[in-house]
Amino acid sequence: MTDFYDELAPLYHLIYPDWNQSVAAQGEKLARLIDSEWPGADGQDQGHGVPRKVLDVSCGIGTQTLGLAALGHAVTASDLSAREVERARHEARERGLDIAFSVADMREAHTHHGGGFDIVMSCDNSMPHLQTDDDLLTALRQMAACLRPGGGCVVSVRDYAREPRGTNLVKHYGARVEDGQRHVLFQVWDFDDEGRGAHYDLGFFFVTEDLATQAVRTRVMRSRYYAISTTRLCELMREAGLVDVRRIDGAFFQPVLVGTRPASTAA
Template sequence: MDFYDELAPLYHLIFPDWRASIARQGGQLHSIVQVQWPGARRLLDLSCGIGTQAIGLAARGLSVRAPDLSPVAVERARQEANAQGVSLALSVGDMRHAHALHGSGFDVVLSCDNSVPHLLMDEDILLALREMHRCLRSGGGVLLSVRDYAKEERGRNLVKHYGVREEGGRRYVLFQVWDFEGDHYDFSFFVVEEDPRAKTAVTRVMRSRYYAIGTDRLLELMAEAGFGNVRRIDDAYYQPVLVGTK
């Protein structure tokens, strides 16, 4: 099973308060979008996951098309959007085929939460960026949020803690373990689910791989894909934001 298919039912546990994160991220991204591309209304979120960014943006009145590679995540996003009274145009799709799947004329194309580095080669990232460029109207923009890998330790057995959550009478402990190999790393995402009353626990382990690409290299690839005025924005979102304009 795909990593995000497995993670989708548990993804909200990454955040101490997922609903609050939806509102906060939606507000932050909306502000960035309106500063960079005033009046933008039509958005294409190419890695919507369970809807963390797309729901928050749609709740602010924007028209959001929201595909993702994981059908399980898309179905969860559909359920969450319905529960929150938000309209999203959801579908399953690969960002490397974005134009064929979604057409053109969008004001902004975005991919947040370090999704682009799941593409493991510069060639695939460049292909995805060129597809994003094709999906935009003239003057529209791209917005990516990614980890700042220049600040990350490299090595093996690197533990990244997400904390402890309580839900439905259960306690969940979440952490990742990273193992680097050059500019790539494999990671295992552990979710320990404890039933305190029964004094039992179950551990789930989900695995995937990332390309620890730096933001400078991503900006170079954005320029190569045809974007102008490419730059990094700090302190406006929980990750560095990279933007460019068609």
């Protein structure tokens, strides 16, 4: 997984038709969701004007982290990929944002970051990189421990119940033109057990054409995912000690799972 994202780091923004626009849009959507799910002590929506202490345990190149920080939230962020953290740090400097970045495994989130956060999050289908329920439960327990009592956990994932199973499944991302080069992006998925399994191998292909010379280069990054259902992930969130766990649709570009650390839990 680390090699996959280290190689992807300089190209990651090409996944989006307009990455900067996506940074802003995802930050706004997450901020609205946070304000709705965990309002102020008086029960009123705090709005973007009141900063939250947010921990992103799978920040990548900063797509969600940068958007929330730009809205005034105090964001701490980490990722397992050193190159993605390096790029995220660069993107934050370019935007004049003060974000504490570091390299860390989400399964050691509390060990690395400590507690007291208002919100802990892992977005854009990062958690299914963990291959077993035990690893996911370890990560969720660590994330829950990072929260202050009453704080909220936010996880966004693919809806694997709606994804077809099989092999040679092609997912198209389209073409992007940048600096005189055209990049064509697509993924190929191969599920285990002749296409019926719960795990799949993924190849992410970048076919790059130099528009001046028509020279073509192809790169492929490979990783593996656990196609866990949102129902099972919600069960693991409850087992990790979170309450009021549920799935929210329509608030983000993926289903969002939310849970709260009980207010009575000792710090």
